[in-house]
Amino acid sequence: MEHLLNLAPAAWKDWFREQGEPAFRARQLQNWVFSRRANGFTEMSDLPLRTRSRLEESFSLWTTEIAEQTHSSDGTEKLLLRLSDGHDIECVLLRDGPRRTVCVSSQVGCAMGCVFCASGLDGVVRSLTMGEIVEQVLRLDRLLGDEERLSHIVMMGMGEPLANLPQVTAALKTVCRPEALNISARRVTISTVGLPEGIRRLAKQGCPYHLAVSLHAPEDELRSRLVPVNQNTGIDAILQAADDYFRATGRRLTFEYVLLSGINDQPSHARQLAELLRERTALLNLIPFNPVSGLPYRAPSVAALQAFREVLESHGIPIRVRKRKGSRIDAACGQLRRLRSLQNSSASPR
Numbered sequence: 072m073e074h075l076l077n078l079a080p081a082a083w084k085d086w087f088r089e090q091g092e093p094a095f096r097a098r099q100l101q102n103w104v105f106s107r108r109a110n111g112f113t114e115m116s117d118l119p120l121r122t123r124s125r126l127e128e129s130f131s132l133w134t135t136e137i138a139e140q141t142h143s144s145d146g147t148e149k150l151l152l153r154l155s156d157g158h159d160i161e162c163v164l165l166r167d168g169p170r171r172t173v174c175v176s177s178q179v180g181c182a183m184g185c186v187f188c189a190s191g192l193d194g195v196v197r198s199l200t201m202g203e204i205v206e207q208v209l210r211l212d213r214l215l216g217d218e219e220r221l222s223h224i225v226m227m228g229m230g231e232p233l234a235n236l237p238q239v240t241a242a243l244k245t246v247c248r249p250e251a252l253n254i255s256a257r258r259v260t261i262s263t264v265g266l267p268e269g270i271r272r273l274a275k276q277g278c279p280y281h282l283a284v285s286l287h288a289p290e291d292e293l294r295s296r297l298v299p300v301n302q303n304t305g306i307d308a309i310l311q312a313a314d315d316y317f318r319a320t321g322r323r324l325t326f327e328y329v330l331l332s333g334i335n336d337q338p339s340h341a342r343q344l345a346e347l348l349r350e351r352t353a354l355l356n357l358i359p360f361n362p363v364s365g366l367p368y369r370a371p372s373v374a375a376l377q378a379f380r381e382v383l384e385s386h387g388i389p390i391r392v393r394k395r396k397g398s399r400i401d402a403a404c405g406q407l408r409r410l411r412s413l414q415n416s417s418a419s420p421r
Contacts, residue, residue: 076202178230204242233269289343341382
């Protein structure tokens with residue numbers, strides 16, 4: 072059966088028309104899927120029984136199953152989703168004051184090779200479909216209480232969103248529509264390791280999503296060690312593409328920087344970073360490393376983090392230090408999937 076969420080809502084109207092149904096049936100279906108949080112077609116009580124039966128015969132609403140669900144005392148919830156082909160992906164619900172943010176994946180695994188990231192340790196398997204991305208958002212939205220409302224979406228889970236750009240943007244357009252979850256494009260963030268041509272393609276689409284570029288190092292030699300794909304681009308090309316995105320959208324850029332103890336967290340690195348960013352309308356998001364089982368990296372000490380921050384602030388660089396949320400449930404992307412994979416491997420007969 073076809074995955075309903077792989078179709079744009081306009082195609083839903085076409086299906087009803089082909090069935091000899093009035094056009095307003097598509098609006099009813101959208102209401103059930105996005106607002107009334109139906110778990111299946113049989114629940115859609117204002118649709119005729121025969122129509123529900125036809126939908127059931129023609130489409131699947133869900134193609135994933137929840138393989139594992141974890142909760143943190145800070146309100147973070149994480150889902151490990153099993154795809155129809157047996158692969159696993161992760162998505163996370165973050166609660167922060169009034170904000171309700173979902174962090175979703177764009178690929179199974181990742182090809183970018185960042186040495187400190189659990190998502191890419193086993194490479195990339197495939198890109199997700201539009202429907203599989205939408206489904207993550209809906210799965211997480213259904214974890215919210217009646218008094219809660221989804222407010223932000225970040226494409227910051229497993230995978231490189233710009234390597235799957237058509238499916239990512241189609242999914243975002245679907246869930247952000249007023250008739251769906253009604254989320255402003257300005258409350259959507261797309262995080263990238265820095266693919267210049269992908270950044271420019273995104274800019275040409277004219278949708279003012281927030282762009283977050285993961286730097287992790289202030290110079291090419293170190294960045295290429297931490298982010299191997301940098302050998303194909305280089306920091307200058309990434310920054311130029313980011314500048315183009317700013318000119319096209321007017322959106323302030325965010326640069327992400329994961330701090331690794333003794334590797335990229337020294338005052339000299341901070342001074343180099345300040346030189347890169349001082350002429351740009353940008354926010355620097357400092358992220359103390361979230362430990363990953365099996366990797367040798369550590370988070371910086373409190374003193375090292377403070378010294379790094381002070382250097383940047385003395386150069387006038389706007390900074391935010393990301394709070395660690397969900398650390399007790401391995402909420403950083405790829406960790407839960409990798410843990411499950413390791414457990415399965417150790418349990419397999421030899």
